Amino acid sequence: MSIVETNSANGLFKLVVHETWCKGCRICVDLCPTKTLSMVESPDRWEGVIVKVTDMEACNGCGICEAECPDFAITVFAEKAKTGGAA
Numbered sequence: 456m457s458i459v460e461t462n463s464a465n466g467l468f469k470l471v472v473h474e475t476w477c478k479g480c481r482i483c484v485d486l487c488p489t490k491t492l493s494m495v496e497s498p499d500r501w502e503g504v505i506v507k508v509t510d511m512e513a514c515n516g517c518g519i520c521e522a523e524c525p526d527f528a529i530t531v532f533a534e535k536a537k538t539g540g541a542a
C-alpha cells in the first residue's frame with residue numbers, strides 16, 4: 456500500500472494518509488467536522504474498506520483526524536491555518 460498526499464487548492468492544508476496503517480475503523484470519518492474523509496470499498500483489504508480524502512476543499516486543518524486515529528495513519532499539515540482564512 457501507499458502513502459497518499461492530498462493538497463487543498465488554496466495551498467493551506469495537506470493530508471497524508473498512510474494506507475498501510477489504516478484498519479478501516481472509520482473513527483476519523485465520524486469525527487471529521489467537515490466531512491472531508493470517507494470510507495470507500497477496497498476489496499484487497501481484509502477490512503474491505505479504507506479511508507480516502509474525498510472533499511479536500513472542505514478540510515479546515517483542525518487535526519482531529521490525526522489526533523484521534525488509533526493507528527497514526529493520517530498526518531495533517533496546516534500551513535497558515537491560524538491566519539483567519541484565505542481571502
Ligand code: SF4
Nearest residue numbers: 477478480481483524
Ligand atoms: S481513524 Fe485511522 S485507522 Fe481508522 S479509518 Fe481513519 S485513518 Fe483508518
Ligand code: SF4
Nearest residue numbers: 487514515517518520
Ligand atoms: S484536519 Fe480536520 S477537517 Fe481536515 S480531514 Fe482532518 S478532521 Fe477533517
